[in-house]
Amino acid sequence: MTRMQRVCILGGSGFVGRHIANRLHDRGIHSRIPTSYRERTKQILVVPGLELIQANVHEPDRLRELFDECDAVINLVGILNEKGFDGSGFRRAHVELTDKIIAACRESGIRRLLHMSALGADAENGPSYYQQTKGEAEQHVLAADDLDVTVFRPSVIFGPEDNFFNQFARLLKLSAGVFPLPTPKARFSPVYVGDVAEAFVTALQDSDTFGKSYDLCGPETYTLEELVRYTAETAGIRRVVWPCSDRLSRLQAKVLQRVPGKPYSMDNYLSATVDNVCAVNNLPQLGIEPTGMNAVVPGYLGKKTERQRYNQFRQMARR
Numbered sequence: 001m002t003r004m005q006r007v008c009i010l011g012g013s014g015f016v017g018r019h020i021a022n023r024l025h026d027r028g029i030h031s032r033i034p035t036s037y038r039e040r041t042k043q044i045l046v047v048p049g050l051e052l053i054q055a056n057v058h059e060p061d062r063l064r065e066l067f068d069e070c071d072a073v074i075n076l077v078g079i080l081n082e083k084g085f086d087g088s089g090f091r092r093a094h095v096e097l098t099d100k101i102i103a104a105c106r107e108s109g110i111r112r113l114l115h116m117s118a119l120g121a122d123a124e125n126g127p128s129y130y131q132q133t134k135g136e137a138e139q140h141v142l143a144a145d146d147l148d149v150t151v152f153r154p155s156v157i158f159g160p161e162d163n164f165f166n167q168f169a170r171l172l173k174l175s176a177g178v179f180p181l182p183t184p185k186a187r188f189s190p191v192y193v194g195d196v197a198e199a200f201v202t203a204l205q206d207s208d209t210f211g212k213s214y215d216l217c218g219p220e221t222y223t224l225e226e227l228v229r230y231t232a233e234t235a236g237i238r239r240v241v242w243p244c245s246d247r248l249s250r251l252q253a254k255v256l257q258r259v260p261g262k263p264y265s266m267d268n269y270l271s272a273t274v275d276n277v278c279a280v281n282n283l284p285q286l287g288i289e290p291t292g293m294n295a296v297v298p299g300y301l302g303k304k305t306e307r308q309r310y311n312q313f314r315q316m317a318r319r
């Protein structure tokens, strides 16, 4: 395989994309990242040589322009909530966009496609729209056997600026004494964003990964209740974590999905009714030793100055 020079990362302006772009840069590979919010994104996405382009990736012509002179495409686009309630928002972001990406790869002569899915993605049996549409997108990319596709299926991802521990820390702070926690028994194996990014970058030019799916997990499994208690303890927030019954979890979802910004939805609830753990963790197959939470999370949840947090984030983004 000839050495790659430029990769287009769709959804690359987000949490995971930033880590991948930094690692690609370290290996001498340029990233091209389309975003809907270039002005905002350029403040937080600082990678030398990065091409940050304002674009609507749902327009097929725009996609083909974005793929021009690229050697590979990485698709990280994903949403946890849609505007409406009928699954069409999930379908558009996960399935329809994936189909457009496959078509644009073919038209642009790009064979290599790395696709981000999620653990629990299941077109037929996934209980939520999120899992069903992620599962369908996986099927579509793996069926494109004229392309060299690799699929990644991580459990919940942690790291500075994650939307998991940081979000729980914010919600715990906002709660008045008692924190009612829905789906407390849901199980997760949180995986470090640096390990996920390394998996993508390692696989990029490795033909042994073509046509394969990789489940990515951390070294430990916890219930959601354990993870939220860990968050409170690590961030020094004294709250009573109160595990909700299943009935109350559903009620919370039904109410909160009507609140602006949808902080929690029935779809999120349904996703958490199946465990988010690996039967076999495929990180070691890629030569990556899974990083435990304790090595990383106290560094960004613990009490630190803004400057210390920033320096740590920069250091980790490069690791």
Ligand SMILES: NC(=O)c1ccc[n+]([C@@H]2O[C@H](COP(=O)([O-])OP(=O)(O)OC[C@H]3O[C@@H](n4cnc5c(N)ncnc54)[C@H](OP(=O)(O)O)[C@@H]3O)[C@@H](O)[C@H]2O)c1
Binding pocket: 010, 011, 012, 013, 014, 015, 016, 017, 034, 035, 036, 037, 041, 057, 076, 077, 078, 079, 093, 116, 117, 118, 119, 154, 155, 156, 157, 158, 163, 164
């Ligand atoms: N974070 C996790 O714990 C986790 C776990 C399992 C799987 N995943 C998957 O990993 C991927 C990346 O996750 P992340 O945490 O990095 O996500 P993120 O921070 O939310 O970033 C996703 C990016 O996708 C773009 N995007 C969002 N909605 C879009 C839409 N409707 N159409 C086109 N682009 C859209 C956004 O770019 P602009 O706003 O710049 O346009 C955003 O920066 C997602 O596919 C997610 O499902 C994440």
